[in-house]
Amino acid sequence: MPLTLSLPTADRALAPYTLRGSVPVKPPAGRTADPHASLPLEGAAGGLGRPGAAGFNRIAYSAAHVVADPLAAVDPWLQSAVDWDTTMAYRQHLWSLGLGVAEAMDTAQRGMGLDWPTSLELIHRSLDAAKDYPGAFVASGCGTDHLDIDAVKSVDDVIRGYEEQMAAIEALGGKLIVMASRALARVAKSSADYERVYDRVLRQARQPVVLHWLGEMFDPALAGYWGTKDVDAAMDTALGVIAAHADKVDGIKVSLLDKDKEIAMRRRLPSGVRMYTGDDFNYAELIAGDGFGSEPMHGRSDALLGIFDAIAPAASAALGALAQGNVERFHAILGPTVPLSRHIFAAPTRFYKTGVVFMAWLNGHQKHFTMVGGQHSTRSLQHLAELFRLADAANLLQQPELAVRRMKTLLAMHGVEG
Secondary structure: OOEEEEEEEOOOOOOOOOOOOOOOOOOOOOOOOOOOOOOOOOOOOOOOOOOOOOOOOEEEEEEEOOOOOOOOOOOOOOOOOOOHHHHHHHHHHHHHOOEEEEEHHHOOOOOEOOOOOHHHHHHHHHHHHHHOOOOOOOOEEEOOOOOHHHHHOHHHHHHHHHHHHHHHHHHHEEEEEEEHHHHHHHHHOOHHHHHHHHHHHHHHHOOEEEEEEOOOOOOHHHHHHHHHHHHHHHHHHHHHHHHHHHHHEEEEEEEOOOOHHHHHHHHHOOOEEEEOOOOOOOHHHHOOOOOOOHHHHOOOOEEEEOHHHOOHHHHHHHHHHHHHHHHHHHHHHHHOHHHHHHHHHHOOHHHHHHHHHHHHHOOOOOOOOOOOHHHHOOHHHHHHHHHHHHHHHHHHHHHHHHHHHHHHHHHHHHOOOO
């Protein structure tokens, strides 16, 4: 029998919505908890280096969310309380699908509810959990968010901040994702200041890192990163940093939501350096690639995406199809997820984490829809209702009956009965 519920419409009315009844997207048959064992690892034992994925021909990280502990006696806007068991279970889910985990990134509400001490504990727990999944891979966010930004007066303060987090993560055997720094964006006077900071950081890295260029749509405090608001000039600076330290850079994640800029930068990367797409609007075509040039990595992007948290089964199935040369199937699976992703990442983009956690709740990966920092309140009922429709259209409601019950619960909490 079709599943139907009443959902709010744009004109503030209610209208019946009947689920499509399609079979939810499933990952390829035979996917196991050892999805990466066919390729050698670089770096520490336990799959914490830089593998590729067996069955995939792209490296694919999902930036992973954290699950709040709703029973903790804390002030949610001021303190982080994490349900560690459920948070780790979700990482195990991602690994079982062949996806890597980009840990303690903005998807985990880094800087928006998750403080550095809790982030470091999260990194520690993920690295430990990964050891039970041979070949599973983790890369962890390294930034300067533990600094009192008002006390940061110089580039040297920023360097010390990065060094402190580097030392803590590398002591655990972790691979670094060097996150963009709000403190650096605030005190840098020119592109030369960025070059100095990244030179110091990269010279000290124990293994190749992933750099992260996060656009101001994700974090307004990062406007003018790399020393200029001119994106092309900023790209020149970033590419110069990478070229000077190509042996220390695995790749760069670019989160500008501009596919043409990403492609232009991808084609200029030194040989062997990867472009990890962070474009949650255009990821399907960027991952598929355009085959440009003789250097393989100039013609395609790997992935480090927040949306992969919300669409993990589809991402796994699509990447498996792509590796088999079935580009049509890849787009057939991933294409319908793009409207959902564009909705989740709609402006104000920084509130996308709410949609990611909402999807996890609808699909039964957590028992509640609350977030650290109280961030579950950042999106409207209208927004979440449309997200529900788009998730259904993308065949991403893994347990439709459960999803309908939970959507009805949310509606009731907002005074919408029936």
